[in-house]
Structure formats: C-alpha cells, structure tokens
Amino acid sequence: MGYSRESENMTTELLSRGFMLSWFASNCSPCNSSGGKCGFDFESSYFQCYCSDRPHANICGLKGKSRTPSAGKSRTLAAGIAATVAGIGFIVVILYCLRKRSIIFFWKEHNKTQQNVEAFLRDYEPLRVKRYSYLNVKKMTNSFKIKLGRGGFGDVYKGELDDGSLVAVKVLNQTKGEDGQEFINEVATISGTSHVNVVTLFGFCFERDKRALIYEFMPNGSLEKFIFDENAAETRHRLNWETNYQISLGIARGLEYLHSGCNTRILHFDIKPHNILLDVEFVPKISDFGLAKICKREESVISSTMGPRGTAGYIAPEVFSKNFGGISYKSDVYSYGMMILEMVGGRKNINVRVDNTSEIYFPHWVYKRLELDEELQLERIRDEEDRVRVRKMIITSLWCIQTDPSSRPTMSKVIEMLEGSLDSLQVPPKPFLYSPPRSPPAESSG
Incomplete structure (x- = not known):
C-alpha cells in the first residue's frame, strides 16, 4: 500500500472532525415494564429482555423466544453497530501503523544524519575548534536576543x-531531507584554515537537531550594505576608492589561500557581497562555506555531478552547463569578478531602474567605455590615484568573468594585476554571453 504523509494527515483530520451514528432500536418499554432489562445478544443478533429467570424475546414471563415485529429491525441495528465498530477499529489500526511507520522513517533519517555528522567529527579529531552544548549557545547569545542577520542556511x-x-x-536551519552536509562543509573547511582574510571559526554545537557555528564577530557586517544601500551617501556607508581597492585585494588574497595555500584545495562556490564580512578596520573576511567543496590540490576539474550551486548573478557559466567547460577553482574567480564589478558600479550588475537600455547591464556599459577610452563617470573619484585604482579593478574583473574558464586568471595572477602597473594591463576580449533583456521594474526580483 502506498504511503504519504498527506494521506495520513487527511485521515487524521477526518477523524478529528467527528461523525454521527444513527440507528433504530427496539422499543424496550414492555421489557422494562415487566421488570426486565433490555439488552442485545451478540450470539443470536437479537434484542433480548433479560429477566430474573432467563432472557426472553420481549417481556419477562413469555414462553420461548418469540420473534416480535421489532426483531428484524433489531437485527439490522445490530449489524449496523457491528459494522461501525469494525470500521472504526480498522481505521484506528491503519492510523497506528501509518504513524508507527512515519515515526520509524523519520527516526531512521534523523539517526542517519546524526551518524554522518558524528562520524565526520570523529574522523576530524582533534579539531582546532571547541564543541559547545546547546545550553552554552543559548547562554552566550542571551537566548538569541540580538539577531544580526539571516543567511541561506x-x-x-x-x-x-x-x-x-x-x-x-x-x-x-533544519530542512527536509537535509543530511548535515552544510554543517560538515563549514566545520571541515574553516576549522583547518588560518588566514587574515578568512573568517575564524571558534566552535560549533551539534546536539541532536540543534546545530550552530560560532564565528569571530565582524562589527561592520557584510560588504553588501556598503554596495547596495541606496541611501549610503547619507548614512556614510559609501566607502572611498582606497578602501574598496584594499577590500578587493584582501578578498583576492583570501581566495588565493583557499585555492592554493591549504593542504587541500577549497572551492567556495558562493562568493558574493553578502558572504564577505568586514572587521572594525574594514579588513574583508570570506565567510559562509555551506556550499564549499574540498578537493585535492592536483585536481584541475571536479565532478559535475554535484549539481548547480551558488547565487544567481555570480554563478560561473560552467557550473550550470558543461558546454562552457569543466568546474574548477576558476568558478570562484568568475564570482569574484562579478562581485568586484558590483563594488565599482555601486549597484547590481543587472539594473532595470536606469533609463538607458545600454546601461542596464553594468559589465557591458563599463566595457564599452574602456574600449572607447571614455571617462567612467563614477562617483567619488577624487584624484588620479582613485582613477588608477578603479581602472585596475575593472580590467582585472573583466578578465575574471571571461566565458571560457581557461581564459580567466588564477587568484595569484589577480593579486599581481591589482598590485601591478595599470599600463601593464590589457583590456580583455568582450567576455559576456549575452545582454540581458530589459524588464519592467515591477517584474524585477531586485
């Protein structure tokens, strides 16, 4: 028999609403008047008048078991009651079996997750991070009093x-079908890292279905609010070009470390402004390794069976279609390039709010001006040093988002390009797959 939680819930709901039973019973007045008690004999399926000497058909004192006109009706009532009782009993048994099966199923799934994570923690011992109880987590957060933000996991x-x-x-979060892989990814990747541009993991909690990760606190939050805040100029959230340049350089160094500075190569797969945290000095830290993948350093291309991962607008073409090449650390390079272009433009790369159609897709817009050697007309460029920083960030980013992964630089090369001379940088070929169509603002997802 097929089983689904929906069918169980439907049956339970129907029973919880209740239902009405009605039947025709024999007139017990004559029996009661004769001093007997009216009752039902399951063996004969008749209503009987139970007297002091023995049961009678209708009233006490009659000889034998005469069947009165009400006997047929009584038998019908008996059959109805018996069928109803049997039906209710059958439903109860079915519900019990379904619920028991459901409990066993979810217990097995939970137990499997528990075993997966505990096995991982044993294999990675001794971890350089501390394991906390859920009671400790509640204590350190004052029962989760101050919420800093919300992430994908x-x-x-x-x-x-x-x-x-x-x-x-x-x-x-505890999502349906989740096997603890996000938790394992974060602990496995960050616990073995140590770099000024990678967030530090202090500890974790894994207690049945309670899971938490304890990171160093970043006072300035994520890079996202400094790029996309429309009121940034008034709230002093806009960063100057020196700070933007240093942030882009710091992120590049963090990614270089993940790709080639660890014992194993770590691919992040979700580089975007939301996952870049800033400390009190605006030093950038790469965070949120829930989608990360660890691979051998000599592996140039990894399996494409892992499925698409990342955030729309930052995902490299080869991640969602093998026609563009193999998935590798160059996929992070692409995401990095798209993010730096958003830092330069101070907006999402696709912007439906502008009036000029050619300015919708910022990478197209900025590439055209580089080709024509036109001024970029960007805000807050105060002097020649700012102009040089911005151009280096743009040219480097355009190399990073080349459609062909083999045409993208390594992160080591990215650092070299950012720190080197502007005159040594060549404008790359136009790297874009297409020009996104213009959509009305009401249809934009932001």
Missing part, C-alpha cells in the same frame, strides 16, 4: 564568550 545572532570575546552565532 540559518539566522545569525550576536553572542559573547566567557572571556568577553564577541562572537557571531549562526544557528543552522
């Missing part, structure tokens, strides 16, 4: 360790 809360250190605590 959970909410982030402000916390404080016993030594007074401030932390950001990410409480992971």
Whole structure:
C-alpha cells in the first residue's frame, strides 16, 4: 500500500472532525415494564429482555423466544453497530501503523544524519575548534536576543564568550531531507584554515537537531550594505576608492589561500557581497562555506555531478552547463569578478531602474567605455590615484568573468594585476554571453 504523509494527515483530520451514528432500536418499554432489562445478544443478533429467570424475546414471563415485529429491525441495528465498530477499529489500526511507520522513517533519517555528522567529527579529531552544548549557545547569545542577520542556511545572532570575546552565532536551519552536509562543509573547511582574510571559526554545537557555528564577530557586517544601500551617501556607508581597492585585494588574497595555500584545495562556490564580512578596520573576511567543496590540490576539474550551486548573478557559466567547460577553482574567480564589478558600479550588475537600455547591464556599459577610452563617470573619484585604482579593478574583473574558464586568471595572477602597473594591463576580449533583456521594474526580483 502506498504511503504519504498527506494521506495520513487527511485521515487524521477526518477523524478529528467527528461523525454521527444513527440507528433504530427496539422499543424496550414492555421489557422494562415487566421488570426486565433490555439488552442485545451478540450470539443470536437479537434484542433480548433479560429477566430474573432467563432472557426472553420481549417481556419477562413469555414462553420461548418469540420473534416480535421489532426483531428484524433489531437485527439490522445490530449489524449496523457491528459494522461501525469494525470500521472504526480498522481505521484506528491503519492510523497506528501509518504513524508507527512515519515515526520509524523519520527516526531512521534523523539517526542517519546524526551518524554522518558524528562520524565526520570523529574522523576530524582533534579539531582546532571547541564543541559547545546547546545550553552554552543559548547562554552566550542571551537566548538569541540580538539577531544580526539571516543567511541561506540559518539566522545569525550576536553572542559573547566567557572571556568577553564577541562572537557571531549562526544557528543552522533544519530542512527536509537535509543530511548535515552544510554543517560538515563549514566545520571541515574553516576549522583547518588560518588566514587574515578568512573568517575564524571558534566552535560549533551539534546536539541532536540543534546545530550552530560560532564565528569571530565582524562589527561592520557584510560588504553588501556598503554596495547596495541606496541611501549610503547619507548614512556614510559609501566607502572611498582606497578602501574598496584594499577590500578587493584582501578578498583576492583570501581566495588565493583557499585555492592554493591549504593542504587541500577549497572551492567556495558562493562568493558574493553578502558572504564577505568586514572587521572594525574594514579588513574583508570570506565567510559562509555551506556550499564549499574540498578537493585535492592536483585536481584541475571536479565532478559535475554535484549539481548547480551558488547565487544567481555570480554563478560561473560552467557550473550550470558543461558546454562552457569543466568546474574548477576558476568558478570562484568568475564570482569574484562579478562581485568586484558590483563594488565599482555601486549597484547590481543587472539594473532595470536606469533609463538607458545600454546601461542596464553594468559589465557591458563599463566595457564599452574602456574600449572607447571614455571617462567612467563614477562617483567619488577624487584624484588620479582613485582613477588608477578603479581602472585596475575593472580590467582585472573583466578578465575574471571571461566565458571560457581557461581564459580567466588564477587568484595569484589577480593579486599581481591589482598590485601591478595599470599600463601593464590589457583590456580583455568582450567576455559576456549575452545582454540581458530589459524588464519592467515591477517584474524585477531586485
């Protein structure tokens, strides 16, 4: 028999609403008047008048078991009651079996996840991070009092360790069918890293279905708010070009470390402004490794069976279609390039709010001006040094988002391009797959 949670819920709902039973019973007045008690004999399927000497057909004192006109009706009633009782019993048994099967199914799934994560934690011992209980997590966050933000895999809360250190605590979501892989990815990747441009993991909690990750606290939050805040000029969120340049360089160094500075190569697969955190000095830290993949350093291309991963607008072409090449660390390079172009433009690369159709897709717009050697007309460029920084960021980014992965630079080369002379940089071929069609603002997803 097929089983689904929907069918169980439907049956339960029907029973919980209740139902009405009605039947015709024999007139028990004559029996009661004769001093007997009216009852039902399951063996004969007749209503009987139970007297002091023995059961009678209708009233006490009659000889034998005469069948009165009400006997047929009584038999019908008996059959109806018996069928109803049997039906209810059958439904109860079915519900019990379904619920038991459901409990066993979900217990097995939960137990499998528990075993997967515990096996991982054993294999990676001794970890360089501390394991906390869920009670500790509640204590350090003051029962999750201050919420810092929301990510793809959970909410982030402000916390404080016993030594007074401030932390950001990410409480992971529990999604249907989730096997603990996001948790394993984060702990496996970050626990073995140590770099100024990669966020530090202080500890974790894994207690049945309660999972949390404890990171160093970043006072300035994510890079996202400094790029896309439309009121940034008034709220002083806009960063000057020196700071933007240093942030782009710091992110490049963090990615270079992940790609070639660790014992194993770590591919992030979700580089975007939201996942770049800034400390009090605006030093960038790469965070959120829920989609990361660890591979051998000698592996140039990884399996494409892992399925598309990342965020729309930053995903490299080869990640969603093998026609563009193999998936590798060059996929992170593409995401990095798209993100830096958004830093330069101070907006999403696709912007439906502008009036000029040619200015909708910022990479097209900026490439055209580089080709014609026109002024970029960007805000806050104060002097020649700012102009040089911006041009280096743009040219480097355009190389990073080349359609062919083999045409993209490594992150080591990206650092060299950013730190080198502007005169040594060549404008790359036009790297774009297409010019996105213009959509009305009402249809835009933002």
